[in-house]
Amino acid sequence: MKYRxxxxxxxxYLMAFVHMTTxxxxxxxxxxxxxxxxxxxxxxxxxxQVVSVxxxxxxxxGIPYAKPPVGDLRFAKPQPMEPWLExxxxxxxxxxxxxxxxxxxxxxxxxxxxxxNVFSPDVQGSGYPxxxxxxxxxxxxxxxxxxxxxxxxxxxxxxxxxxxMNYRLNAFGFLSTGDPEMIGNYGLWDQSLSLKWIxxxxxxxxxxxxxxTIIGQSAGGAxxxxxxxxxxxxxxxHRGILMxxxxxxxxxxxxxxxKARSDAFLVGRLAGCEDATNSQELRDCLRQVEEERLIIAAxxxxxTTTNVIPxxxxxxxxxxxxxxxxxxxxxxxxxxxxxxxxxxxxxxxxAMRAYxxxxxxxxxxxxxxxxxxxxxxxxxxxxNDVIVNSIAQQYLDWEDFDDPDTNYFYKYIELITxxxxxxxxxxxxxxxxxxxxxxxxxxxxxRRPLSVSIPRxxxxxxGYDMPYVFGHFMNPRMNSTVPYSREEKQFSLQMMSYYTNxxxxxxxxVGNEVTFPWDRFTVPGLNILEEKxxxxxxxxxRAEFNAFWNYYVLRLVTYSADLSEAEHQxxxxxxxxxxxxLPAWRxxxxxxxxxxxxxx
Ligand SMILES: *[C@@H]1O[C@H](CO)[C@@H](O)[C@H](O)[C@H]1NC(C)=O
Ligand SMILES: *[C@@H]1O[C@H](CO)[C@@H](O)[C@H](O)[C@H]1NC(C)=O
Ligand SMILES: *[C@@H]1O[C@H](CO)[C@@H](O)[C@H](O)[C@H]1NC(C)=O
Numbered sequence: 001m002k003y004r005x006x007x008x009x010x011x012x013y014l015m016a017f018v019h020m021t022t023x024x025x026x027x028x029x030x031x032x033x034x035x036x037x038x039x040x041x042x043x044x045x046x047x048x049q050v051v052s053v054x055x056x057x058x059x060x061x062g063i064p065y066a067k068p069p070v071g072d073l074r075f076a077k078p079q080p081m082e083p084w085l086e087x088x089x090x091x092x093x094x095x096x097x098x099x100x101x102x103x104x105x106x107x108x109x110x111x112x113x114x115x116x117n118v119f120s121p122d123v124q125g126s127g128y129p130x131x132x133x134x135x136x137x138x139x140x141x142x143x144x145x146x147x148x149x150x151x152x153x154x155x156x157x158x159x160x161x162x163x164x165m166n167y168r169l170n171a172f173g174f175l176s177t178g179d180p181e182m183i184g185n186y187g188l189w190d191q192s193l194s195l196k197w198i199x200x201x202x203x204x205x206x207x208x209x210x211x212x213t214i215i216g217q218s219a220g221g222a223x224x225x226x227x228x229x230x231x232x233x234x235x236x237x238h239r240g241i242l243m244x245x246x247x248x249x250x251x252x253x254x255x256x257x258x259k260a261r262s263d264a265f266l267v268g269r270l271a272g273c274e275d276a277t278n279s280q281e282l283r284d285c286l287r288q289v290e291e292e293r294l295i296i297a298a299x300x301x302x303x304t305t306t307n308v309i310p311x312x313x314x315x316x317x318x319x320x321x322x323x324x325x326x327x328x329x330x331x332x333x334x335x336x337x338x339x340x341x342x343x344x345x346x347x348x349x350x351a352m353r354a355y356x357x358x359x360x361x362x363x364x365x366x367x368x369x370x371x372x373x374x375x376x377x378x379x380x381x382x383x384n385d386v387i388v389n390s391i392a393q394q395y396l397d398w399e400d401f402d403d404p405d406t407n408y409f410y411k412y413i414e415l416i417t418x419x420x421x422x423x424x425x426x427x428x429x430x431x432x433x434x435x436x437x438x439x440x441x442x443x444x445x446x447r448r449p450l451s452v453s454i455p456r457x458x459x460x461x462x463g464y465d466m467p468y469v470f471g472h473f474m475n476p477r478m479n480s481t482v483p484y485s486r487e488e489k490q491f492s493l494q495m496m497s498y499y500t501n502x503x504x505x506x507x508x509x510v511g512n513e514v515t516f517p518w519d520r521f522t523v524p525g526l527n528i529l530e531e532k533x534x535x536x537x538x539x540x541x542r543a544e545f546n547a548f549w550n551y552y553v554l555r556l557v558t559y560s561a562d563l564s565e566a567e568h569q570x571x572x573x574x575x576x577x578x579x580x581x582l583p584a585w586r587x588x589x590x591x592x593x594x595x596x597x598x599x600x
Contacts, residue, residue, distance in 0.1 A: 027091070028058055030123050030204040035084035037063060039118070040091050044152050046474040050489040053474070057152050060118040060205070061145070062094035065197040066190065068112035069168060074287050075175060075182045077189045078114060078168075081197075093117070096143035097169045098295040107145070111172060111291050116165035116194050117144055119151030120205045128161045129211040129504040130202055132237065134191055136218030136245065136463075139252070139312045140170040140302065147478055153471025157493070158500030158512070161207035165194040171298035174311045175286070177264045178257035181279035184314045188226055192319075195227070195236035213239040213503035217466060221245025221340075222252030222313075225428065229327045230319050234334045239506055241499065242340040243469070244462055247324040248424035250380035251350075254314045255323060263301060263310040271297035328431040337506035338432050339499070341442030341528070342425050345459030347417030354378035354412060364409045364457055368401075371408035380419060381553055386560045391415060394548050413459065421462075422542060423549035433523050440508055441521035443541055446491070446532040448482065465531065468495040491533040 028041045039060030046053045066078035073079060095110035121128060133149055135142040143149075144164025151162030167173060167190035176184025199209050214237045216224045224240045225247030227233035245252060254260045261279075268276050271294050273285035286294065298311060313320060327333060354374040358364035366374070375388050382388065395415050400406040425441070433439040444465040454461070467473070471492055473484035484492070494514055501511035508518045516535035519527040526543060530536040 032201045036087040058120040058123045060090040062115045065194045066114040093145040099141035119155045119162040125206040127208045130161045130207040132163045132214045134216035134220040134223045136220040139219045153474045167191045176260040176314045177279035178261045182283045183316045185319045192233045199236045212237040215241035217243035218245045222249045239337045244342045246428045267301045337438040339440040342421040343444040346421035346462045348458045349462040350416045351413045366409040418545045426546040439521040442529045444531040468492040
């Protein structure tokens with residue numbers, strides 16, 4: 001299996017390098033404060049009508065930035081790596097962090113996974129701005145090693161040093177009992193330590209330690225958001241790009257520490273630590289559990305969840321000191337330039353969970369009752385039916401309401417995209433803009449004419465912007481089934497220019513040429529760039545829905561808090577009536593009817 005994979009890659013490699021004129025891969029060594037590191041100077045060429053590149057990229061894979069987080073370091077903050085004497089071989093990727101096993105991952109997984117990868121235009125150069133990419137995957141999966149995150153296109157076109165890292169995921173990264181025994185957020189501490197490592201060691205790779213931008217998508221975007229509100233990380237970077245995720249994302253943070261704690265004990269029970277009666281016993285027992293067994297237990301626990309993903313960051317009082325909403329309100333965040341936004345249908349990912357039975361359908365249909373049920377169960381801010389009713393009021397087309405065939409499925413995607421992605425991004429953008437920072441906001445709406453298995457209802461899905469921002473069309477490790485058109489390649493070049501320009505200067509318009517000016521997001525003004533091949537300015541897009549989620553619903557949650565309790569009691573009574581009293585009544589009624597019939 002593995003052999004076939006690498007052979008195919010080899011073929012593609014050759015195909016992509018037909019125009020290659022320069023040398024072979026050659027070893028290259030840099031001297032850092034940690035010790036010498038050997039990587040590879042790798043030829044990189046790509047040529048067609050749209051772009052021509054013929055250069056080399058210096059690639060270093062699998063550099064350890066922390067001590068292996070094993071033994072007593074499991075469920076603990078990462079410890080800095082000790083300097084080494086021998087030249088470290090950074091010519092191959094090290095294992096990825098433990099994640100989903102049943103997904104047939106072919107890469108080796110290990111608890112010893114705290115490594116980073118560096119792509120440099122030229123380690124003999126200097127002063128290159130640095131882009132650090134924090135991968136996504138819901139804090140339960142993903143890796144900076146993947147083909148998806150290959151830095152060659154961005155490095156060669158953007159003239160930046162590009163770094164990816166692996167950080168602890170899933171139970172290893174985020175199990176939390178809510179007390180000091182197992183406080184959680186180990187994966188965020190990993191990221192932060194890697195940023196420190198980059199700040200202190202990137203110069204020998206040609207990078208400018210005073211010009212570092214962190215970028216991430218999905219859980220990576222949420223992570224960027226957490227570093228913006230975590231003073232711990234402030235010294236290690238200068239700007240942030242938050243794609244389809246930010247510190248306000250309701251799926252990215254477990255604000256209920258009791259829930260996190262019960263999840264931790266659930267994982268414990270499934271991993272053979274059912275005797276643990278307190279946090280310390282649980283931790284001591286879980287530290288003994290074999291790696292694979294622990295990840296299987298964690299994934300079994302994940303499978304029992306519906307709404308918020310467990311095993312994500314928590315408010316630990318140290319890394320994340322408070323609810324991000326309060327920190328934004330109090331301007332307790334790193335003052336810096338940010339770029340942020342989301343895709344038009346980011347929420348179709350959530351719809352896949354909410355309407356799991358409809359995934360195979362080419363055009364899913366949801367009636368009104370099912371819609372209300374899914375809104376109640378899969379809306380993050382749901383507390384009571386008043387919230388559901390207000391959501392319905394805001395989103396429904398009332399002129400179609402009386403038509404029994406009206407399809408509510410796409411309404412669900414729209415509202416969950418707003419709640420979980422669009423409006424949180426707006427919330428963050430406002431906080432940043434109103435405290436005087438330079439903010440660039442986007443709304444990504446382009447969908448590839450994909451012929452592959454992804455159904456059309458998925459829309460402009462979560463992550464659809466990634467191939468353009470990271471230049472997948474010229475990434476030798478990506479294997480697109482549908483060739484990129486000339487227009488799409490030009491679109492990608494523009495996107496790469498915006499993103500790397502911003503990374504370097506804080507302004508997406510300054511640096512490599514862009515054809516459409518991207519205006520700053522200000523309040524008022526609300527400028528937004530619609531990202532699609534023919535870029536457009538769409539100021540104030542979806543302002544009404546932003547106001548709905550960011551002001552109205554939040555107030556409603558507060559005002560109806562007592563109601564929730566009342567409703568809860570009412571529901572319990574109703575259920576008792578339905579489950580106990582009603583059947584009893586039916587029996588009585590049947591008796592009555594029967595007796596009636598027998599009467600003369
Ligand atoms: C994993 O691989 C096995 C054997 O090839 C296959 O039967 C199974 O469906 C795969 N599972 C997933 C989740 O892809
Ligand atoms: C590359 O794409 C081809 C065509 O779709 C496919 O058959 C092949 O399995 C892919 N290779 C890899 C390594 O993904
Ligand atoms: C970062 O690098 C870019 C490009 O070299 C340069 O224009 C910019 O002034 C630098 N910014 C800082 C803060 O050094």
